[in-house]
Each structure stands twice: as C-alpha cells, then as structure tokens.
Amino acid sequence: MNADHDDLVAPLLHVHAAACEQIEPHAWKVEIANGSAVHGTARVVDEWLVLESTPNDVAGRDPWELLGWNAALPGAVKFALRRGDATPHVRAELPLAADIDVGLRLRQSFEGLSVASALLTGKPHDLSPAVDGDGIDLPGVCAEAGWPFVARPSGALAVTLETGTGFHQAILTTDGSALRISASLTTDDASRPAVCRAAVAALALRASAAVRMVRAAVADRDLRLEVVLADAPAPAEVRHALAALSVACRMTARETAVLADDETVAGLYLTLQPKPSRELENGGSENG
Numbered sequence: 001m002n003a004d005h006d007d008l009v010a011p012l013l014h015v016h017a018a019a020c021e022q023i024e025p026h027a028w029k030v031e032i033a034n035g036s037a038v039h040g041t042a043r044v045v046d047e048w049l050v051l052e053s054t055p056n057d058v059a060g061r062d063p064w065e066l067l068g069w070n071a072a073l074p075g076a077v078k079f080a081l082r083r084g085d086a087t088p089h090v091r092a093e094l095p096l097a098a099d100i101d102v103g104l105r106l107r108q109s110f111e112g113l114s115v116a117s118a119l120l121t122g123k124p125h126d127l128s129p130a131v132d133g134d135g136i137d138l139p140g141v142c143a144e145a146g147w148p149f150v151a152r153p154s155g156a157l158a159v160t161l162e163t164g165t166g167f168h169q170a171i172l173t174t175d176g177s178a179l180r181i182s183a184s185l186t187t188d189d190a191s192r193p194a195v196c197r198a199a200v201a202a203l204a205l206r207a208s209a210a211v212r213m214v215r216a217a218v219a220d221r222d223l224r225l226e227v228v229l230a231d232a233p234a235p236a237e238v239r240h241a242l243a244a245l246s247v248a249c250r251m252t253a254r255e256t257a258v259l260a261d262d263e264t265v266a267g268l269y270l271t272l273q274p275k276p277s278r279e280l281e282n283g284g285s286e287n288g
Contacts, residue, residue: 005047005049005096006044008102009042009044009102010022012102012103012106013028013030016103016106016107016110017031017032017110018031019031020042023041027041027044028041028043030042032110032114038053038055038113038114038117040053040113044096048094048095048096049093049106050094050212051092051093051109051110051113052089052090052091053089053090053113053117054087054089054090055116055117057121058079058087058089058090058120063081063198063202064188064218066079066205067079067204067217067218067223068217068219069119070208070215070218071217071219073115074108074115074228074230075105075109075111075228075229076092076093076109076228077090077091077109077112077113077115077116078090078091078216078217079208080215081205081206081208081209082206082209083206083209089209091208091209093212093213095212095213095240097234098236099235099236100236104231108231135174136174136177136179136232136233138157138173139151139157141233141235141238142238144235145235145236145239145242146239147159147239147242155174156171157171157172158171159172159181159242161242161245161249162246163249163250165250165253165254166254168250169183170182170242170245175228177231178228178230178231179228179230179238180226181227181229181238181242182217182227183225183248184224185204185216185223185249185256186200186223186256186257187222188200188222189221193266195266195267195270196262196266198266198270199259199265199269200223200256202269202270203255203269204216204223204252204256207225207251211244211247211248212240212244213227213240213241213244214227214244214245214247214248225245225248225252227241227244227245
C-alpha cells in the first residue's frame with residue numbers, strides 16, 4: 001500500500017516543495033522556501049503522510065510558549081516532543097484517503113511549517129485565520145463523518161468522545177475558514193508550582209507527537225487537545241480527528257489532572273520521562 005501512496009505523494013512534494021530528494025523508500029528530504037528555507041522530511045507511514053522539521057531555534061524554548069503558538073499555527077502543523085528526545089520539533093500528519101485533497105493539505109502544511117520557523121526566529125507573521133464567506137456546514141460534515149452530536153445555541157456542536165474512562169466532549173467550531181475540534185484538558189493560570197506546569201506542558205507536547213492529527217494548545221488559559229482542518233474538511237478527516245481525540249483524551253486526561261496538582265509525581269515524571277503506553281502507540285500513534 002505504501003508504494004501506491006508514494007505514487008500519489010511524490011509528485012505533490014515536487015510541486016509544493018522548493019526542493020525534494022528521495023532518501024529511502026517512502027521517505028523524502030524536502031526544502032520549503034517562503035522567505036527563508038525550511039528543511040524537513042516527508043514520510044509515508046501506513047496510511048499517513050508525516051512531515052517533520054527540527055529548526056535550530058526550537059531547543060530550550062519555553063514549552064508553554066510552544067503550546068501557545070500551537071493554538072495559532074495554520075492547519076495541521078504543531079510543535080511536539082518525541083519520546084526520548086529533549087528537543088521539540090515541528091510536525092504534521094496528513095491522512096491519505098480517497099476523498100481528501102492531499103495536495104491542498106500538503107500546501108497548507110508547508111505554509112504552517114514556514115510560519116512556525118518564522119515564529120522561532122522572531123519574524124513578524126500574520127496568525128489571524130483566513131475568512132471564507134462560504135462557511136462550513138458543521139451539522140452536515142459531522143453527520144457524514146458518522147458521529148452523533150448535539151447542537152448548541154452558539155452554533156457549535158458537542159460530540160461525546162469514545163474514551164471509556166469518563167466523560168469527555170469535543171466541541172466543533174468554525175475559525176475563519178477552518179474547522180476547530182477541541183477538548184479541554186485543564187486551566188492554566190500560572191499559579192501552579194513550576195514543576196507541575198513543566199510536567200503538564202511536557203505531557204501535552206508528547207501527546208502532540210504520539211497521536212496523529214492531534215495537537216495540544218493553550219489559549220485564554222485553556223489547555224486543550226485539538227485538531228484544526230482548514231478549508232472544506234472532508235468527512236474522512238473529521239472521522240479521523242474525532243477518533244484521534246478520543247485516544248488522546250483517554251491517555252492524557254487523568255494524567256494531566258495528577259501532574260497539575262501533585263508536585264512529587266510531576267517531579268518524577270520529568271526525571272523519568274516515561275514512554276507512552278502501547279495502547280497510545282496503537283491508536284493513531286507516532287511513527288517515523
């Protein structure tokens with residue numbers, strides 16, 4: 001199946017990247033030119049295209065700053081932290097399905113990688129969402145994705161996630177021309193002990209690397225897990241997003257609550273840097 005996906009992905013990489021070189025089966029080195037060069041890799045892993053870049057300026061950054069940027073980065077792009085790696089990186093995972101415009105998502109992700117690089121180097125960049133007058137039919141796209149929902153007076157939709165460990169809801173809203181699907185984890189008002197805040201941020205960034213499509217983000221003191229789909233999201237993308245958020249909430253919600261309030265456990269977490277469980281790995285996990 002990867003070979004079939006290579007036939008789809010390789011031409012798109014050559015179209016949208018400034019430079020592209022295959023380095024091994026199902027993997028390419030890419031360069032994105034948008035003001036300054038951004039270098040990264042693109043890999044076909046299972047039914048996904050995984051994009052990664054590790055800018056020089058990301059090491060040593062305040063993880064809460066990265067989580068704040070995650071809330072504003074375009075589309076699927078996110079700052080994340082791989083297990084066993086002390087340096088965050090920038091990544092995006094794109095599902096490869098018949099009804100998804102992979103070329104559009106790839107172009108948007110390359111733009112997001114450029115924005116992330118600009119943020120790290122202090123270059124000004126407009127992070128306001130694009131506005132699309134056509135809007136998004138939230139009930140229609142959610143119904144086509146096969147997930148039951150409840151409409152709220154605001155126009156947002158609430159979907160109960162399949163976590164099996166408690167009640168967690170995803171809220172679907174429009175943000176300019178994008179669909180934002182988010183589930184709250186905790187409130188951060190900077191009043192918690194530093195070790196607890198550091199542990200919560202580390203867990204959030206690790207979840208961003210471990211669960212495909214999902215990123216942890218913070219805005220208005222709300223730490224959340226979210227998936228952002230720009231421009232006419234396909235039902236398959238919404239279906240993937242809600243399933244991925246279910247996995248991410250199941251594996252991080254209770255842990256976040258403990259780390260946020262227990263200094264001893266938070267300190268141990270930071271010292272031991274525990275690996276995600278096998279369940280996390282098998283439910284939309286980090287690969288490559």
